[in-house]
Amino acid sequence: MATTVCLLGASGSVGESTLKVLRTFPEEFRLHSFSVHSNLQKALEIQKEFSPSFLCVSSENADRSVLGNKIGKTEILYGESALTELVKDSSIEIVITAIVGSVGLRPTIAAIKSGKRLGIANKETLVTSGPLINSLIRKHNTKVVPVDSEHNALFQLLESIKPEAVDKIILTASGGSFRDTPIDQLPLITKEQALHHPTWSMGPKITIDSNGMINKGLEVIEAHFLFGFPYEKIGVVIHPQSIAHGIVELKDGASFVYASYPDMIFPIAHSLFHPEPVPQVLRSHPPKEWGKLEFKEPDSKRYPGLALAFKAGKAGGTAPSIFNAANEAAVELFLKEEIRFVDIPQYISAALDEIPITYPDTLEGYEDADRIARETVGNLKSRKVVSAC
Known part of the structure; x- marks a missing residue:
């Protein structure tokens, strides 16, 4: 029988990639329910294709006349509070939280308390209230698998390495669109320029965050709560090719690197299949296709937000x-x-x-x-x- 999935944030980039995985493996997974914020046209398209049990529109200002209260077998829910009620449904086995921002906090907590397996792409949940979230995860024995590419890479590496052998974990970052822009030109960056990213296709907020590496700062704090490493043992390197997604440095001086083509299909599929191995989801890209791989330290003058994240995390x-x-x-x-x-x-x-x-x-x-x-x-x-x- 197919595993039932609740997808929070189906209209965003992570949500769309999750739907691709569900299409690829219809016998393994069934979309039980999903949410959008206000994209009603996208909601209609997803409902028509997957015919889930529930559809939640989280915007309090949504025009309810467009979808009504039911479409076929799909019941329509409205409002942020409905997100929290939705994830409590006992028919759901996996919850993927792909909502951007702190609005994802309460539904994530509800999913944790209900003991469901959680694929977490909403980094703000751990960033904003990490100690509380971790205590709830321990209390309810909830299995959490990170969906962010870097955290998922580290998760897979750390699962296969004895903890006592690990010295440090490193998150990679593309450096964004302005990694080579002269620093004195940064004040002139326009909104249109900042909404472009050289590697990933993402929503506007995450794209802005990534271009200033504030997103990486959020990921550093998230990694601290996910893996329990002190901030002194969490590093960041700029890697423009985005082939290496996570690095684990060992105490003996060696390192393990997780490398893959930059596509969110990989971490999402892993989070859904875990702990089972994932069937091939994309064509493999052997090392000969990687080209030159570069790694360098981020410049604090170019990316002051990253240093602020470490400061906040340590506080x-x-x-x-x-x-x-x-x-x-x-x-x-x-x-x-x-x-x-x-x-x-x-x-x-x-x-x-x-x-x-x-x-x-x-x-x-x-x-x-x-x-x-x-x-x-x-x-x-x-x-x-x-x-x-």
């Missing part, structure tokens, strides 16, 4: 939540063309400086930090504290 408590929320708010301002690309990390830094760090033991404590950080960015903008720099 702990609500600092990562402040980092994430301030970034989301600043990116929103940039997409509205109200601030410059180079202002984004400045807003994050100012928010981290202004907001006291706390160490809550409840979800509400982390959500308060998230809210305060967003409000702080708005206040900084109105006071022109950053833009005047």
Whole structure:
């Protein structure tokens, strides 16, 4: 019998890649339910193809007359709270969280508490409230498999290596569209330029994050909570070819490298099939096709957001939540063309400086930090504290 899958965030890039895997293996997996935020046309297309039991539109402002309450055998749900209720369905075996942003936090927690296998692509969940999430994972004995290409690569490597042999883990990064742009030209970057990425096809927010390597900073914090390594043992290297996705350095001086063609099909298929081996999903690309592989340290002047992520991660408590929320708010301002690309990390830094760090033991404590950080960015903008720099 096919394994039932709930896909949160079906209209995004990770969601679309997940649907490709489901199409490839219809006997192994069945789409039980899925969500979109507001893309109703995409929702209709997915519903028509897969005929799931449930479809959730998370936007509170969605026009409910378009989909109604039921299409064929598919029941239509609305609102963010419906996401949380959806993942509790006992018929679901695997939940893939591909929602971008902190909105994915509560449904992810609900999936953890219900004991379902979790394929996590929503990095903000661990970034914003990692200690709480990890305690829930332990309490409910939930199996979590990361879907991000770098974390999935490290997950696969670490599964086959004795922990005592590992010295350090390294996340790779393409460096984004501006890795070779003269630093004095970075303030002139336009919205259109920042929405292009040299390797991955992603949504606007993640593309902006990746081009400033703030996304990699979020991934560093996520890796800390996923794998338990201290920040001093987590590294980042720029690797423009995006062939190597994760590196594990051993104490004896050797390294293991996970390499594959840059396609999200690989980590998604692994997260769905785990712990079973994955059948071939794409044509293999032997080393002779890789070409020259380059690795270099990221420049802190070019990517100040990465250093801020390490700072927030080491501070702990609500600092990562402040980092994430301030970034989301600043990116929103940039997409509205109200601030410059180079202002984004400045807003994050100012928010981290202004907001006291706390160490809550409840979800509400982390959500308060998230809210305060967003409000702080708005206040900084109105006071022109950053833009005047």
